[in-house]
Amino acid sequence: MKTSFPRRRSGGAAVAAALLAVSGLTLAACSSPAHPAASATIAITPGSGQSSLAGMPGSTATGPVTQPPSAAGSMPAMSMPASAAPTPAGVPVATDSVAIKNFAFAPAAITVKVGTRVTWTNQDSDAHTVTSQNNTGPLNSQALNTGQSFSYTFTTPGTYHYLCTIHPFMTATVTVTR
Template sequence: MVSTIRTHRATAWAALLLAIGLTSAGCSSSASTHTAAASQTGISPGAGQSALAGMPGSTATGPVDGTGSPMPGMTMSDPATPPSGSAGTAAAPVSGNTIAIRNFAFAPAALTVKAGTKVTWTNQDSDAHTVTSQNNTGPLASAALSTGQSYSYTFTTPGTYGYLCTIHPFMTATVTVIP
């Protein structure tokens, strides 16, 4: 009975040490005890991994699926070049006079036009959106636009006009009007 308790206790300690990446060169337990302890913890590298993240000597930072992506179905992008129209990112201003509302974003997120230009927003999402000046302090104030509906405004005064969707306030963008 005492021998069984000692074996279980040694196995538990071996599993703990293995889980935190420590080994014990002077351990009196046999290699089979350590192998049994490792199999009891259920910790092992996944398919395509040579080591688990955090294991000694490992350079892995997460699951590896062969695509370089930490999550199946996701793609990695260079953070130095964020996609334009993404919520919370500063996009390079573009010229034109139309803005698409799609994928819960205004595209382009930054538009530069000359004074006197009529800008038109068209909702391409299945959800309704608005085009409203930030803090309700500007000229933009559309009703809720259903799929396919548009809103237009002619900018006459130079400046930068920040706007958002009041239904989805994370959707923000700017129109810069130049003389």
């Protein structure tokens, strides 16, 4: 199939014309008779259950934009965490195991006694590390693939801040007490 494109158009108009020519669609830019080739008009309308589209001129819709239920799971490579009640930020949890899932350490703050061995287990499909922030502490794991674990026994009281060096936004703390 050979497609010919207009030779001279400026900027985005040339791209739009090329896309329309390839797809075989005609798009009406306005209802002026100066555009006789515009035989089809594509309208954007509210979905089921919507009276208007938020942000459109003349729209009266307010509030946050929400995703329709049919869009849930539309990104199969990403999994969203279940709606479990999260631990309030900054409140340490007494545990000796940390899950690495949904690109986060869970729980993000734990408290243990001196001599406790803490184990981190990667439950994500991406690799992660457990590394003391600024490389100034004892935590320094290799990259952990799905299902792999790293353990460390804390022998000195203090607060240990750590992160994933692959995803530095993933941070957490271990508070060690006597």
